[in-house]
Amino acid sequence: MNTATPATTPAERTGARTPEAAELIGGARERIDALDDRIIGLVQERMAVSAVIQEARISSGGRRVNLSREMEILSHYRDALGKPGTQLAMTLLELCRGRV
Numbered sequence: 001m002n003t004a005t006p007a008t009t010p011a012e013r014t015g016a017r018t019p020e021a022a023e024l025i026g027g028a029r030e031r032i033d034a035l036d037d038r039i040i041g042l043v044q045e046r047m048a049v050s051a052v053i054q055e056a057r058i059s060s061g062g063r064r065v066n067l068s069r070e071m072e073i074l075s076h077y078r079d080a081l082g083k084p085g086t087q088l089a090m091t092l093l094e095l096c097r098g099r100v
């Protein structure tokens with residue numbers, strides 16, 4: 001297919017081979033888009049709460065990073081989601097406190 005031409009039919013948009021599958025995929029993608037919007041909102045909320053904690057600790061003379069707490073968070077995500085959960089938690093921590 002010419003990559004400059006946008007996909008027009010449901011089958012092209014979804015990769016499905018039947019209208020029924022294309023319909024199902026279209027609906028499920030809408031749910032995924034809505035879930036992703038909520039996940040992004042929750043990540044932004046987590047970043048704001050994390051910033052409050054970090055500011056309080058730094059204002060009190062402490063450091064931005066608290067490694068023992070980060071170990072708890074990494075374990076939490078790994079226990080819930082398996083090995084890729086650790087990577088997800090590391091990405092979340094980087095979003096919340098920057099790179100260390």
Ligand SMILES: O=C(O)C(=O)C[C@]1(C(=O)O)C=C[C@@H](O)C=C1
Pocket residue numbers: 050053054064065066067069070073092093096097
């Ligand atoms: O719980 C804390 O003490 C925080 O500062 C929050 C947070 C986090 O985003 O989860 C951020 C930085 C710390 O290194 C540990 C955890």
